Amino acid sequence: MIYGFITDTVFHPKSTVSLKENIPNVCYLDDNMVNYFHEHGVVTDPRTERLAYDNQSISGTIQFHFDTSKQEDPTIFSSKITTEEYEKLFSIFENIYLANTKSLATIESILSTNSNWKDVYVAKSLTLSPVKVTAAMINPSGTLQMATWFRFKVKFAAITDPLEFKIWVGRDAFNEDYPLSTICKVVLPVDPRYILDPSKASGPVDMLIKSNEYSFGELEIPVAGGDHSGFLTYKTKYVLRKPVSTQLLPFGILYQGAQPTTMEIREAIRNVLLDLGIASQQQWEDVLPDLFVVGIFYMLPIWDHITIRPERKFFPSVIALNKFNDKLSQVFPSYEGTYIPDHQEVLTCAQSEIFILALPDILNESDKQSIYSLHPTYQFHNQMDSAFANMDSTTQDFSIRLNRCMAVAMGETTLADVTTNIIDEKIWFSFVSNKVEYHILSKESYNEVFA
Structure with a gap:
């Protein structure tokens, strides 16, 4: 195109x-x-x-x-x-x-x-x-x-x-x-040596000063010498070992055109860090695991399957099979042959019990072709249910993040670890769990496709 x-x-x-x-x-x-x-x-x-x-x-x-x-x-x-x-x-x-x-x-x-x-x-x-x-x-x-x-x-x-x-x-x-995007500059939050080992700074004030000096210096030349469409802050999971904790570390992204997708942003940050040559990929992956996503799934809530009563409307737990017919093929017309019927799955979640169609990206590796294969213990229970403990730890993380992302998609909250992406001119809400990214189609884009 x-x-x-x-x-x-x-x-x-x-x-x-x-x-x-x-x-x-x-x-x-x-x-x-x-x-x-x-x-x-x-x-x-x-x-x-x-x-x-x-x-x-x-x-x-x-x-x-x-x-x-x-x-x-x-x-x-x-x-x-x-x-x-x-x-x-x-x-x-x-x-x-x-x-x-x-x-x-x-x-x-x-x-x-x-x-x-x-x-x-x-x-x-x-x-x-x-x-x-x-x-x-x-x-x-x-x-x-x-x-x-x-x-x-x-x-x-x-x-x-x-x-x-x-x-x-x-x-x-x-x-x-306009859908195309070019990332012109990745602005690191601090000298990358401190990302690998924060103990190199003498204290919080020293780290604050070094962070500002470094990031401002990173911005000075590209802002003065180039034209850009926008600047955004992208936050990714940051794992500290001493003491053990998980934070969200911000990176600055200067871009031209449309706002880049999270996949494009992660790839750009990843390439910058690896090109520094100061640490191996495994060392960077240990502290910034979500930058190294290895699979993608697209998730399609059946937003129009609702029951309306005077006091409220809700998503019923029974659905006709023909509700699923051709849904994914209309969203992904380039996926030909039997790929969609061979790979599509249906799941529900505790947030709303809405039925959700799921499809792996066609470029996923062979071991990332099924959510069931990745999460055979998944059930729609939330953290308050005793049955939540029956799920594997990685599946518990997936469940928590799926429910949080669905809450954002339903307009009930906004969360820093749930991002908004424009993919093929459609709006998706996205999250990462265990190095796999999941995109949930927005109700707005669903209605445009199936109007």
Whole structure:
């Protein structure tokens, strides 16, 4: 998938006054949005004449903006698309985002039957955002309705497989939904030697001073010399041996684009620490175990299986098997064949007794393919139940964290060890237990998928 943004000066007010107070809501890229692209690539419309709009000529320049660092083949835009193919591509762009009130079927017909570009467009590949914005054109003047994003496929002679584009024209939608992320800098909380052995500091005040000196020095150069979309604090489990205790240790993350996922953050921190060469992986794993996750499971609560009574609503403990049909395949359409039916599991938890579908990531190792295999003693009992003691210690930890994460997912609390991730444009609540990460699909994203 190639993600990008379209700018079009036909929507830009012709004024010498700063646009900061009159920024167009579509087709305009401000400095903050440019920072989403780690390596900003731009393709300018090569056509000498644009398509007519409502039988009127258009005066304006179109550009396609994208991140060159995110392309599997960096030569695609520089050498594998001909000028003639670019002309057809920009005509397709224009037909879609300037369609105004045309239906999807009408746009599809234009793209798949017009001889000027039908050899490039892949028929029936167009998808339009259900959300539209009202935009104001300058030349010709007037307003039109625009889908905030659109998606389609094209095929070019020098590229074997069709290319799929997802393009934004709405500024707000781009800022909220652009999925790609680049971690520019990991800011360690203190000199890493003190993470390995806090006793090297002479006391709490000395550690506090050293921590601030180190982290501020880490931030000085990247903040002064680069543009970023955001900074976040990521906390991970920190195990102290003397005295024995467990804390949450914060790391700073400077990034561009979307907020990175916990997997991306952990990998970045892990790589920084290992590249220092001051300790083995096992030594780092002993003090920061959650950075070395070895498996992932996706968990899908059946949020719409509820019973409503005047006094309350609740999740019943009986469910029809067809409630599970095709749920995971709709969330993971790229998982083909029998992988989902062969690997899906169902469990409940004490937090709500809601039924939860679970699926291992397709890249998991062979010993991380089943929650049952990892936790054969798991039951939905909470810590207050005497039966809780029947579970293995690792399963007790999993149970506690699952219930805590479900409490966050149900909007009942917020917890530092439960993180929020955007994966494939869906919101997940995540936790780690015994070097395995579990992602719970939010009710909001569930409703969007199964609306």
